[in-house]
Amino acid sequence: xxxxxxxxxxxxxxxxxTTLAAQTQxxxxxxxxxxxxxxxxxxxxxxxxxxTEALLNDIQATADKxxxxxxxxxxxxxxxxxxxxxAVNEALDHTFGLNGNNPKVVYAGxxxxxxxxxxxxxxxxGKTFAIINISKSGTTTETALAFRLLKTMLEKQVGKAEAxxxxxxxxxxxxxxxxxxxxxxxxxxxxxxxxVGGRFSVLTPVGLLPxxxxxxDIKALIQGARxxxxxxxxxxxxxxxxxxxxxxxxxxxxxxxxKIEIMANFNPKVHYFAEWWKQLYGESEGKDHKAIFPASVDxxxxxxxxxxxxxxxxxxxxxxxxxxENPNKKVIFPKDEQNLxxxxxxxxxxxxxxxxxxxxxTQLAHVDGGVPNIKISFEKVDExxxxxxxxFFERGCGISGYMLGVNPFNQPGVEAYKKNMFALxxxxxxxxxxKAIKMRLGV
Ligand code: PA5
Numbered sequence: 173x174x175x176x177x178x179x180x181x182x183x184x185x186x187x188x189x190t191t192l193a194a195q196t197q198x199x200x201x202x203x204x205x206x207x208x209x210x211x212x213x214x215x216x217x218x219x220x221x222x223x224t225e226a227l228l229n230d231i232q233a234t235a236d237k238x239x240x241x242x243x244x245x246x247x248x249x250x251x252x253x254x255x256x257x258x259a260v261n262e263a264l265d266h267t268f269g270l271n272g273n274n275p276k277v278v279y280a281g282x283x284x285x286x287x288x289x290x291x292x293x294x295x296x297x298g299k300t301f302a303i304i305n306i307s308k309s310g311t312t313t314e315t316a317l318a319f320r321l322l323k324t325m326l327e328k329q330v331g332k333a334e335a336x337x338x339x340x341x342x343x344x345x346x347x348x349x350x351x352x353x354x355x356x357x358x359x360x361x362x363x364x365x366x367x368v369g370g371r372f373s374v375l376t377p378v379g380l381l382p383x384x385x386x387x388x389d390i391k392a393l394i395q396g397a398r399x400x401x402x403x404x405x406x407x408x409x410x411x412x413x414x415x416x417x418x419x420x421x422x423x424x425x426x427x428x429x430x431k432i433e434i435m436a437n438f439n440p441k442v443h444y445f446a447e448w449w450k451q452l453y454g455e456s457e458g459k460d461h462k463a464i465f466p467a468s469v470d471x472x473x474x475x476x477x478x479x480x481x482x483x484x485x486x487x488x489x490x491x492x493x494x495x496x497e498n499p500n501k502k503v504i505f506p507k508d509e510q511n512l513x514x515x516x517x518x519x520x521x522x523x524x525x526x527x528x529x530x531x532x533x534t535q536l537a538h539v540d541g542g543v544p545n546i547k548i549s550f551e552k553v554d555e556x557x558x559x560x561x562x563x564f565f566e567r568g569c570g571i572s573g574y575m576l577g578v579n580p581f582n583q584p585g586v587e588a589y590k591k592n593m594f595a596l597x598x599x600x601x602x603x604x605x606x607k608a609i610k611m612r613l614g615v
Contacts, residue, residue, distance in 0.1 A: 173400070173560045175414040177421050179535065179545035180490065184424040192424050192575070196416035197406075199574035203567070204406040208574050210581030215367030216566055219375050220397035220559070228391055231377055234340060234360055235384035239275055241338060242302035244295065246322055247382045248281035249306035250314045252370020253342075255451050256562070257382035259444040260374070263553050264388045267440070274387040275302075280322065281315035289318065293325060301326065302338040304385070306378050308364045310343050310350030313593070342377045369581050371452045372566055375559075389555045396559025404567040415564055418492075418546065419572035425490045425544055426464050426576075432489040434482065435468040438531045439496045441553050443470055446494075449565055456573050456580035463576060472530050479534075483541045490544040494561075495531060498552045499524045 181189065202208030203217050238245055247257060258279055265271055280292055303322050307315045326335045336358050343350035345363040354361045362377035364370075373379065375397055380390045402408075404415035422433060433453075435446045446468035457463035469478050482489065505526070507519035518526060539545050548564075550557045573580025595605035 173403075173414065173551075173557070173564060174547075174549045175417055176547040176549070177417060179539045179547070180421050180425065183430070183490075183544040184428050188424045188427070189420060192420040193410040193416065195423075195575050196410060196413075196420045196571050199419065199571040200404075200406045200413075200416060200567075202574050203570045209579035213367055213369045213372070213581035214570075215365045216369075216372035216375070217570070218401065219365075219368065220394055220401045220563060223375065223394050227377075228380070228394065231362070231380045231390060232384050234362075235381060238302045238304075238338070238340070238385055239387070241300060242275050243299045244276045244278060244301040245304065245382070245385045246292070246296070246301060247277060247279050247304045247306065247385075248315050248318045248322065249279075249304075249378070250282040250312055251451060251455070252373050253306040253308060253312075253315065253378055254279060254282045255371075255444070255448040256374025256379040259442075259448040260379060260383050260388065260393065260555075260558055260562075261386045262444040263441045263558060264383075264555065265386060271387065275385065277382060277386045281305075281307075281312075281318035284314055284317065289321060293321070296322075296325060298329075300330070300338075302340070302385075304340050304342065304382055305350060305354075306342045306364075306382075307350050308344050308348075308370055308373070310348030310352075313590070316349070340381065342381065369583075371455055372581075374448070374562055392555035393559040393562075396556040396561075397563040398559075400560040400563035400567070404564065414548075415567035415571055418548070418564075418568040419575060421546055422464060422490075422492075422572060423575050430464075430488060430490040430544060432465045432467055434489055434491050435466065435494065436471050436491050436534075437468075437494040437496075438471050438527055439494075439499075439553065440470055440473070442494055442496065445558075445561065446470075452565060452569050453572075455583050455586070456569050457576055457578055459578040459585070463578070471534060472527075475530075475534065482538055482543060487542045490546065491538060492546045492548060493531070493535065495547055495549040496551075496553055497549055500552060500554070 203214060206214055247254070261277055269276070278292065278295070280289065303319065303326060305315070305319045323335070323339065326338060330338065339359045340362070341350055341354035341359050342362045342364060343354065344366065362381060364373055364376055364378055368376055375394065383393065384390045404413055410416045435449055437443065437446065450466040450468060453466040503523045505518045505521050505523060507516055535545055550561060570580055591605060592609060594602045595609040598606050
């Protein structure tokens, strides 16, 4: 993994980076010594190096059992209990679903769309399916609603006794509704550690079990994360520490009016990584009426839609480009004797050569147009590099959030919509809120 700041640094006044480099060091120390805000949620900092072989083997054995029995595995979860495993699986799976003998992994509980759930139930009808129910709190409506529907359907299809072996719950170790249900029904469970928040949980069973179920190598993923944990540690000086450099640069750009960070990729495989990253940074930093707004584009696709805005719109943006150095497969562009499309100048080249020139051309155009550019390169899309990717952005987020002066590990703002929804649905315990909201709406 490499980070290149040379196309961003010219957008901030001289001397800025020296001050911010010192701030990254202080912020990184807070992550290490636990003296900062939200310090009861720092379990992710040394999670990769502390993950035991025994846990990885247990997860793999559970995945193998589900894989042997189920044609489809439904992962129910939302936010931090969903985006990480989906990002890894979408990156590593075959783009068009040719995944050999691996079961199909699908996702539920991340929305309340009735048509979505009806379509899912149609897909599952008559198939052997398993459910991984992921919820740290166990009270998240979207997930709980999907789980009840799926559990009811599964029990109807295979009977309660057989269903028990096809359901796994990943939740907190003691509290909450999901734990109670799992214990009463006798499901296999995994624990989300108390000190790891949802959006930092992809390297716990939350991510690892669905990733192993899809047939991917969780040990290589953890190894990548372990190596990045070392590379971004507090003892690594700013000049060699990519997480500190990233956090410093984005905070510098923010101070000088760049309020929107657009993560851009030139490889559709990493589309969901941008979704994961948006949640990680948006939910961690968007507090006290401040913080960069994390956005994303898929290129070159979106050069034909958002490209115009990026090139010429308001100059309040910067780009963080995820560059994948080598594709895993090879496609050579063919020669055509007639050359009716005039494309013979590309004959004999790999498609990736064209893509790389599009990437370079776009970078130069956007920088010329006043868009600072941070480039983050990974060698290829595999488990090891994705492990690095995950930990790099987690560490960068912790450092960046502390530099911004917020608690990166809570999410008080998420409660507002829930309170209104429960009041509108007359949830027991919300009687006062129900009365107030109905009065406000005049119903
Ligand atoms: O990052 C977070 O903490 C949130 O996005 C949660 O992961 C999300 O709200 C789901 O919560 P839970 O796992 O309790 O169902």
